Amino acid sequence: NRRFLLARRPHGVPVPADFALVEAPVPTPPPGGLVVRNHYCSLDPAQRGWMDDAPSYMPPIALGDPVRATTVGVVHASDNPEFRPGDWVMGLNGIEDYSVCAPGGFTMKVDVTQVASPSLFLSAMGAVGLTGYFGLLEVAKPQPGEVLLVSGAAGAVGSAVGQIGKIVGCRTIGIAGGPDKCRRLLTDYGFDVAIDYKGKSVTELAAEIRAAAPGGVNIVFENVGGTVMDAEMLNLAKHARIVLCGLISEYNLAEKYGLRNLWPILTQQATLYGYLIMDYAPRFAEAGAVMAQWMAEGRLRIDEDVQEGLENAYEAFMRLFTGANTGKLVLKIA
Ligand code: NDP
Numbered sequence: 575n576r577r578f579l580l581a582r583r584p585h586g587v588p589v590p591a592d593f594a595l596v597e598a599p600v601p602t603p604p605p606g607g608l609v610v611r612n613h614y615c616s617l618d619p620a621q622r623g624w625m626d627d628a629p630s631y632m633p634p635i636a637l638g639d640p641v642r643a644t645t646v647g648v649v650h651a652s653d654n655p656e657f658r659p660g661d662w663v664m665g666l667n668g669i670e671d672y673s674v675c676a677p678g679g680f681t682m683k684v685d686v687t688q689v690a691s692p693s694l695f696l697s698a699m700g701a702v703g704l705t706g707y708f709g710l711l712e713v714a715k716p717q718p719g720e721v722l723l724v725s726g727a728a729g730a731v732g733s734a735v736g737q738i739g740k741i742v743g744c745r746t747i748g749i750a751g752g753p754d755k756c757r758r759l760l761t762d763y764g765f766d767v768a769i770d771y772k773g774k775s776v777t778e779l780a781a782e783i784r785a786a787a788p789g790g791v792n793i794v795f796e797n798v799g800g801t802v803m804d805a806e807m808l809n810l811a812k813h814a815r816i817v818l819c820g821l822i823s824e825y826n827l828a829e830k831y832g833l834r835n836l837w838p839i840l841t842q843q844a845t846l847y848g849y850l851i852m853d854y855a856p857r858f859a860e861a862g863a864v865m866a867q868w869m870a871e872g873r874l875r876i877d878e879d880v881q882e883g884l885e886n887a888y889e890a891f892m893r894l895f896t897g898a899n900t901g902k903l904v905l906k907i908a
Pocket of ligand 1 (some may be wrong): 618666701730797820849897899
C-alpha cells in the first residue's frame with residue numbers, strides 16, 4: 575500500500591520535500607467500514623488549501639496523513655452489508671493505493687457500466703463537473719440572453735460552466751491563460767469570446783472585457799481571483815451575481831492579494847455568493863444523469879488530463895498551478 579503523505583506544510587509553492595511516498599500494510603476495515611482499492615485520484619486546487627493550517631470549510635490535512643483526495647475505486651474488503659467487495663465507489667479518501675472508509679464518511683456507489691471510464695466520476699459526473707452545474711444553475715440562476723463571464727475558463731470547472739451557460743442561452747466570455755487555451759475556449763467549449771489574461775494589467779484586462787460586454791456582465795463565475803477578478807469587477811451589470819467558486823491565483827501566495835475593486839459591487843448592487851459544492855452532494859446522482867445526457871447528445875464536452883502513477887503525484891498536482899493541465903486533472907494509480 576503506497577501512500578503519498580503530507581510531510582510538512584508548504585510555504586507558498588509546494589516543493590517535493592513537502593511530501594513523502596511510503597509503503598504501509600494493506601489496512602483492514604474498521605467496524606461498519608470499508609477498505610477501497612483506489613484506481614483514480616482527483617487532483618484539485620482545493621488540496622492546496624487543505625495543506626495549510628488555516629481556518630477553512632474542512633480541517634487541514636494532518637501532517638503524516640495521505641493527501642486528501644476524492645477517489646474512485648473498488649471495494650477491497652467490507653464490514654458494511656451495503657457494500658460488497660468488487661463494488662465500485664467514489665468517496666473522499668487519500669492519494670494512496672488503499673483507503674479506509676469509516677462509517678459516516680462520504681462514500682457512494684457508482685455504476686461504471688454506463689460510462690466510458692470510471693474517472694468520469696471525478697470529472698463530468700463527479701464533484702468537479704457538478705461544481706459547474708450547481709454553481710451556475712442553482713446559485714447564479716442564469717436567464718437566457720444574460721452575459722456570463724467565466725475565469726479559469728479552459729479548466730475542468732470553467733469549461734463545464736461555459737458550456738452549460740450556452741445550453742441555457744447565455745452569451746459566454748471565457749478568460750484563460752495563453753493563445754492555445756483561448757483557441758480551445760472557442761473551438762472546444764463554444765465560448766462566444768475568449769480573453770487571454772497573461773501579461774495584462776487590471777486596466778488592460780478590464781478594457782478587453784468591456785469591449786466584449788459593453789453593457790456589463792450579469793454573471794461572473796470566479797475560479798481565479800486576484801487581478802483577474804479585479805478586472806471583472808469593473809464590468810458588472812446592474813444586479814450582477816458573482817459566484818465565488820475558487821481563487822486559484824492566491825492558493826500559493828503566503829501574502830494574499832485580496833480584492834481591490836469592491837466599490838462596483840456596491841454601485842451595481844451586485845451579489846457575491848460564497849459557494850461550496852459539497853452542499854449539493856445529495857443531488858449528485860440527479861445532476862450526473864443530466865450531464866451524461868448532455869454528453870451523449872454532443873452538447874457537453876468534458877476533457878480529462880489523466881496522469882499516471884502514484885509516484886508522480888507531486889509533478890501531476892503541480893500541473894494545476896502552471897496551467898499545464900488540459901481538462902480535469904486525474905491521477906491513475908491502478
Ligand atoms: P482547473 O482545471 O481549472 O485547473 C487550474 C487552472 O487554473 C490552471 O489550468 C490554470 O489555467 C489556472 N491557474 C493556475 N494558476 C493561476 C493563476 N495564478 N492565475 C490565473 N489562473 C491560474 O482546476 P479546477 O477546475 O479543478 O478548479 C478551478 C477552480 O474551482 C479552483 O479555484 C478550485 O479551487 C475551484 N473549485 C471550487 C469548488 C467549490 O466547491 N467551491 C469545487 C471544485 C473546484 P490557465 O492556464 O488558464 O492559467
